[in-house]
Amino acid sequence: MKSIKFFSSLLVLTFVLACSSSNDSGTDCDSLADAxxxxxxxxxxxxxxxxxxxxxxxxxxxxxEIVNCGDEFGDLQAIVDGLNCTASTTTGTLSMSLGSAPISFDEITVTTTGTTRHVHGENSTTTSYIVDFDVEIGQTGANKINNFQLRLLSQTYTPLIPAAFGNNWTNNITVNSSTSIVGTFRGELVNAGQTSVQDMLGGVVDIDF
Incomplete structure (x- = not known):
């Protein structure tokens, strides 16, 4: 009878250890996904x-994450394949006016993640003006600019939809190739607290990268 109880105890211990090992493996993959x-x-x-x-x-x-946890459907590898980690050299025009005040961005970068191109512009003479937006590769026409943000004097402005004073957010991409993005944009922008509205006019993107 004692030997039977001892054998049963070994089975229980083995089962507990197996479950613990499985949980540890899952936790490791969760940590890698978080990283x-x-x-x-x-x-x-x-x-x-x-x-x-x-x-x-x-x-x-x-x-x-791929090496240690696998990539059953190839989603992670697709992101790896779409990443371009070389420094981009971007030339051209990225500008707009806020009311009658023109703003031009002379430091422009374009990065690509998967099917999305991210355009980032800064003014080299001040840190007060930063613009960011996304365009899906190859897409042209109206309303192809996504996630538009303008950093202005420590506040972030995004399109106000619908517009408060009639200057509705609109954009149009006419060229979207592997080396160029050309288009226009305009509209009212509002800060996060909706306490300030900026009237953006004459936005132009005409860049080669």
Whole structure:
């Protein structure tokens, strides 16, 4: 009778250890997924100075997750394949007017993640003006600019839809190739607290990268 009880205890112990090992493996993959998410968040908020470094860190996190946890449907590998971690040289025009005040961005970068191109513009003479928006690769026509943000004097402005004073948000992309983006945009922008509205006119993107 004692030997039967001892054997039963061994079975229970083996089962507990097996479950613990499985949970540890799952926890490791959860941690790797969290690391990938953090690297992605850092990459999406990269500046021209750290874009290459953060892009490579994001790619490394994806590859680490693939190696250790698999990639059953190839989604992670597709992101890796779509990442371009080389420093981009972008020339052309990225400008707008706020009321009658013109703003021009002379430091422009274009980064690509999957099927999305992210355009980032800064003014080299001041940190008060930063613009960001996304365009899906190859798409042209009306309303193809997504996630538009203008950083102005420490506040972030986004399109006000519908407009309060009649200048409705509109944009049109006429060229969207592997090396160029050309289009126009305009509309009212509002800050996060909706306490300030900016009247944006004459927005132009005409860049080669």
């Amino acid at each position: 990938t998410d953090a690297a992605q968040a850092a990459y999406l908020t990269a500046t021209p100075d750290n874009q290459v470094t953060r892009c490579n860190a994001y790619k490394a996190a994806l590859q680490n």
